[in-house]
Amino acid sequence: MKETKDNPIFKAHLKPSNLYVGGKARNEIDSGGKKIFKLSSNENLLGSSPKALEAIRAQINNLSEYPDRTDKRLQIALSAFYKHKLQVGQFLTSNSGSEVLDLIIRAFLGEGLEYITTNPMFKPYQMFSDRMAAKQVDVRLLDPAYTLNVEGVLAAINENTRLIFLTSPNNPTGTYIPKAILDNFISRLPAHVVLVLDEVYFHFAEAKDYTTALPYVLAGKNVIGLNSFSKTYGLAGLRLGYAYTTPTLAAYVQRLYKPFQVNTLALEAGIAALSDTEFLNKTVTLVQKERLFVYEHLDRLGMKYWKSQANFILIKPEMDAKHLVALLQKEGIMVRPVAGFGAPGCVRVTVGTREANLAFISALEKTYTC
Ligand SMILES: Cc1ncc(COP(=O)(O)O)c(C=O)c1O
Structure with a gap:
């Protein structure tokens, strides 16, 4: 049986487009053997409580x-x-x-x-x-x-x-x-x-x-x-x-x-x-400090971005967002294009540990040409 508009067993408002597909898992990425930093889903880079x-x-x-x-x-x-x-x-x-x-x-x-x-x-x-x-x-x-x-x-x-x-x-x-x-x-x-x-x-x-x-x-x-x-x-x-x-x-x-x-x-x-107040404080302190570190480098690179109160930063590159995501991926950096979230042309990057943030910044520097 095929799903057709006039078949009453199917509800018309249950559209295939209503299915939320989350960000990619790290095992879906080919970074050519480079260490992968997953900065695409606003996760905690310090791990779990x-x-x-x-x-x-x-x-x-x-x-x-x-x-x-x-x-x-x-x-x-x-x-x-x-x-x-x-x-x-x-x-x-x-x-x-x-x-x-x-x-x-x-x-x-x-x-x-x-x-x-x-x-x-x-x-x-x-x-x-x-x-x-x-x-x-x-x-x-x-x-x-x-x-x-x-x-x-x-x-x-x-x-x-x-x-x-x-x-x-x-x-x-x-x-x-x-x-x-x-x-x-x-x-x-x-x-x-x-x-x-x-x-x-x-x-x-x-x-x-x-x-x-x-x-x-x-x-x-x-x-x-x-x-x-x-x-x-x-x-x-x-x-x-x-x-x-x-x-x-x-x-x-x-x-x-x-x-x-x-x-x-x-x-x-x-x-x-x-x-687990200790883990909570460690996480929050890290993100608040590292946000500033990432801003500093985004400013240096002349990137357009929005100041954030969260554990991620929205960036608007001059190049096509999907293209930038693909280039960064080759360097082992996973970030998220967010056109589907209503921000076309933008990319969202999680604020991580200093190691992860440095890896992101250097990959950005390597791939991004204003
Ligand atoms: C704004 C917002 N609300 C809710 C959620 C849902 O979080 P979860 O389903 O992982 O608890 C997320 C996850 O990314 C989010 O960004």
């Missing part, structure tokens, strides 16, 4: 049995991480930030409903929402600094709007939304709209006027803060993420939980990682 790894090793022989029936122990650890400002029950946990995002989207969107995005953005907001047959309204961030078009987004809201996706720090631009702007924006949102504030890179932000979703959630606003263990804790391969929101919205989205929501290894590793 040692405490998390220890917790995983301790559980490795316990996989024949199901995990905890609920995510309560992870919720308790998250509540402690947030200094008990947020309570058990206010978190949504799942096997990756992407899966938490999907839960939120499935809870609030459907046919006839709308969502607002602000390209350039993390593509899955649109892909997962399209799978629900919801309608996208995009209000692009404003050039040249990728600032939020507050009035544009507010004007795009109608009675069918349910979700707005904002990201701070934003992927792929690395830019952020200052607190005063968010305060004003959120105070003007109607009650039938939920704001998803994706903050998976929040640990790396150091701008004085940066804010997470926390103050808004504590004030009882319809805001959901989205987080991941992939980046700062170095657990991208494990797949664990969480969100936090008001008790009412959290309890509502939790109705979509499946049996044994979070797997044993992720549950234990997540609890351990949250207490």
Whole structure:
């Protein structure tokens, strides 16, 4: 049987283009034997939280049995991480930030409903929402600094709007939304709209006027803060993420939980990682210091880039972005072209260790001609 438009078993809105394909794995790359530096997926170049790894090793022989029936122990650890400002029950946990995002989207969107995005953005907001047959309204961030078009987004809201996706720090631009702007924006949102504030890179932000979703959630606003263990804790391969929101919205989205929501290894590793302050601080200190080092060299090479509050930098080369990616790959440097994230002509590079950053800079120097 072929999939045809008039065959009722196929849903028309489940398009092949709704499939998110992540960045390449290192084994897909031919660097001609050169050491590979993977700077393409905003991972942690220091590896994984040692405490998390220890917790995983301790559980490795316990996989024949199901995990905890609920995510309560992870919720308790998250509540402690947030200094008990947020309570058990206010978190949504799942096997990756992407899966938490999907839960939120499935809870609030459907046919006839709308969502607002602000390209350039993390593509899955649109892909997962399209799978629900919801309608996208995009209000692009404003050039040249990728600032939020507050009035544009507010004007795009109608009675069918349910979700707005904002990201701070934003992927792929690395830019952020200052607190005063968010305060004003959120105070003007109607009650039938939920704001998803994706903050998976929040640990790396150091701008004085940066804010997470926390103050808004504590004030009882319809805001959901989205987080991941992939980046700062170095657990991208494990797949664990969480969100936090008001008790009412959290309890509502939790109705979509499946049996044994979070797997044993992720549950234990997540609890351990949250207490690994040493690894967290080491990671954040490295990224904040190395960001400056990379800027210095990008300035020297005359590259156009955006200052970042995240663990990556968006670059706009004068040459074709895909061509630059291919040239760097030959030197063993993996970076990501981000036209698919709404930033045509741009390349995103993860900030890594000094060794990785130097390898990137020297490969760039070798391949790039302004
Ligand atoms: C902005 C943003 N949100 C969410 C995620 C999802 O993270 P994960 O599914 O690895 O937890 C990512 C991953 O790259 C991201 O960049």
